[in-house]
Amino acid sequence: xxxxxxxxxxxxxxxxxxxxxxxxxxxxxxxxxxxxxxxxxxxxxxxxxxxxxxxxxxxxxxxxxxxx
Amino acid sequence: xxxxxxxxxxxxxxxxxxxxxxxxxxxxxxxxxxxxxxxxxxxxxxxxxxxxxxxxxxxxxxxxxxxxxxxxxxxxxxxxxxxxxxxxxxxxxxxxxxxxxxxxxxxxxxxxxxxxxxxxxxxxxxxxxxxxxxxxxxxxxxxxxxxxxxxxxxxxxxxxxxxxxxxxxxxxxxxxxxxxxxxxxxxxxxxxxxxxxxxxxxxxxxxxxxxxxxxxxxxxxxxxxxxxxxxxxxxxxxxxxxxxxxxxxxxxxxxxxxxxxxxxxxxxxxxxxxxxxxxxxxxxxxxxxxxxxxxxxxxxxxxxxxxxxxxxxxxxxxxxxxxxxxxxxxxxxxxxxxxxxxxxxxxxxxxxxxxxxxxxxxxxxxxxxxxxxxxxxxxxxxxxxxxxxxxxxxxxxxxxxxxxxxxxxxxxxxxxxxxxxxxxxxxxxxxxxxxxxxxxxxxxxxxxxxxxxxxx
Numbered sequence: 452x453x454x455x456x457x458x459x460x461x462x463x464x465x466x467x468x469x470x471x472x473x474x475x476x477x478x479x480x481x482x483x484x485x486x487x488x489x490x491x492x493x494x495x496x497x498x499x500x501x502x503x504x505x506x507x508x509x510x511x512x513x514x515x516x517x518x519x
Numbered sequence: 520x521x522x523x524x525x526x527x528x529x530x531x532x533x534x535x536x537x538x539x540x541x542x543x544x545x546x547x548x549x550x551x552x553x554x555x556x557x558x559x560x561x562x563x564x565x566x567x568x569x570x571x572x573x574x575x576x577x578x579x580x581x582x583x584x585x586x587x588x589x590x591x592x593x594x595x596x597x598x599x600x601x602x603x604x605x606x607x608x609x610x611x612x613x614x615x616x617x618x619x620x621x622x623x624x625x626x627x628x629x630x631x632x633x634x635x636x637x638x639x640x641x642x643x644x645x646x647x648x649x650x651x652x653x654x655x656x657x658x659x660x661x662x663x664x665x666x667x668x669x670x671x672x673x674x675x676x677x678x679x680x681x682x683x684x685x686x687x688x689x690x691x692x693x694x695x696x697x698x699x700x701x702x703x704x705x706x707x708x709x710x711x712x713x714x715x716x717x718x719x720x721x722x723x724x725x726x727x728x729x730x731x732x733x734x735x736x737x738x739x740x741x742x743x744x745x746x747x748x749x750x751x752x753x754x755x756x757x758x759x760x761x762x763x764x765x766x767x768x769x770x771x772x773x774x775x776x777x778x779x780x781x782x783x784x785x786x787x788x789x790x791x792x793x794x795x796x797x798x799x800x801x802x803x804x805x806x807x808x809x810x811x812x813x814x815x816x817x818x819x820x821x822x823x824x825x826x827x828x829x830x831x832x833x834x835x836x837x838x839x840x841x842x843x844x845x846x847x848x849x850x851x852x853x854x855x856x857x858x859x860x861x862x863x864x865x866x867x868x869x870x871x872x873x874x875x876x877x878x879x880x881x882x883x884x885x886x887x888x889x890x891x892x893x894x895x896x897x898x899x900x901x902x903x904x905x906x907x908x909x910x911x912x913x914x915x916x917x918x919x920x921x922x923x924x925x926x927x928x929x930x931x932x933x934x935x936x937x938x939x940x941x942x943x944x945x946x947x948x949x950x951x952x953x954x955x956x957x958x959x960x961x962x963x964x965x966x967x968x969x970x971x972x973x974x975x
Contacts, residue, residue, distance in 0.1 A: 452919070455918075456922055457919075459936070460911045464914055464915075465907045465911070466943040469903065470947040474947075475712065476894055476899065476954055479894070480713055480714060481953060483788075495765050495834040501761065502839075
């Protein structure tokens with residue numbers, strides 16, 4: 452019982468610690484990720500938006516009927 | 520050619536702080552466009568003079584092997600490729616123990632080996648430019664448009680490269696000074712807990728302000744897509760279907776036009792604020808290095824469309840309120856409307872750590888720093904061990920108590936802990952991978968050579 456708890460505890464402790472340390476490392480030592488996202492270059496002119504929970508084949512048939 | 524100060528005749532350089540041309544000698548300042556007409560006329564005269572002399576940058580020379588010094592000497596004396604003389608007959612050495620003739624080392628190659636049109640032979644192409652300040656013959660590569668004279672240190676613009684051959688349409692001038700770039704990097708390094716002390720007190724090996732060539736694309740993109748996404752999680756999740764049809768006009772989508780600079784590095788410098796873009800003028804180059812493009816638009820069209828497609832998809836996915844989004848069917852239509860050539864600024868700062876050169880970049884407009892720094896292994900290991908020990912003891916105690924009387928809820932709780940552990944491991948590995956990739960980019964030899972192989 453104790454061994455199971457200990458092994459699980461060590462695994463979880465090391466994983467969480469690894470996540471925290473690498474996160475801090477990224478903040479400390481890594482500079483300038485790519486940030487030239489969509490907004491830097493354009494605006495999206497959305498013409499049509501449809502959404503549905505019905506099966507795809509039915510949805511597609513409906514969408515085709517609505518298209519000009 | 521040097522841009523002369525109208526007041527005292529010394530060399531003018533572009534000052535990022537004031538946005539004007541400044542004379543280091545008499546501290547006079549001028550608007551860049553004020554001097555444009557005079558500079559253009561002088562440039563054209565010098566171009567004609569160089570063409571008459573026939574030792575200007577229009578005559579490229581191919582030479583076999585040798586250092587750049589030797590190349591300059593030979594280039595000054597000769598204007599056509601030269602095959603070295605040789606004697607194909609062996610030189611007999613009677614003192615040799617062998618009974619076959621001994622070949623003199625210098626004559627060991629045959630005529631064919633010196634064929635200057637042979638593609639396998641190592642050659643070096645260089646262009647010779649005459650400094651208008653001191654008259655020195657300076658060797659420059661195929662793409663340099665602005666540099667410093669290796670002999671007198673004066674900033675010099677290779678007029679014909681940017682006046683006629685490959686004239687940019689736009690430029691974003693430097694607004695970050697060299698001192699500010701160094702200061703910004705030092706401040707950032709000092710904040711880093713895992714940055715080694717040797718790096719925090721680094722000695723700068725080289726700082727270069729370089730205008731990087733870019734192609735700016737205007738692209739029209741239209742697509743109609745059927746998408747699938749998941750709303751909710753676990754037992755409450757549902758699959759939804761979406762239809763999106765949209766137009767998009769990309770303006771000034773930037774693509775790096777230099778073969779030597781790594782594309783990942785130049786992409787990370789983005790975004791540049793194109794509202795500050797100005798019509799190109801030669802004066803902005805003075806005091807900085809600059810390269811003309813060596814990648815044509817025909818080589819970049821595919822990449823530009825790929826970027827436009829990815830950005831479009833990112834925008835469409837943002838309109839879908841679901842996760843695990845997949846495109847089921849689409850019908851894209853696109854057109855490249857125009858391409859324009861521009862130069863954008865960046866500071867390159869090189870230092871050494873454990874005998875490896877690292878190059879950090881600073882966006883010359885926005886002060887964004889690009890790079891990955893090596894970490895202090897001892898600090899990282901100690902921090903990891905301390906945090907892991909504390910969390911392990913805490914979790915072990917909780918689990919031990921819970922396992923005394925295990926029921927269904929207890930097992931669910933334990934599975935949640937284990938799930939957090941696995942997720943943490945995954946996130947940690949992803950973070951470490953990104954840090955290693957950044958470090959690899961910063962120590963890339965091509966970036967170091969991009970900075971190193973320049974005059975002063």
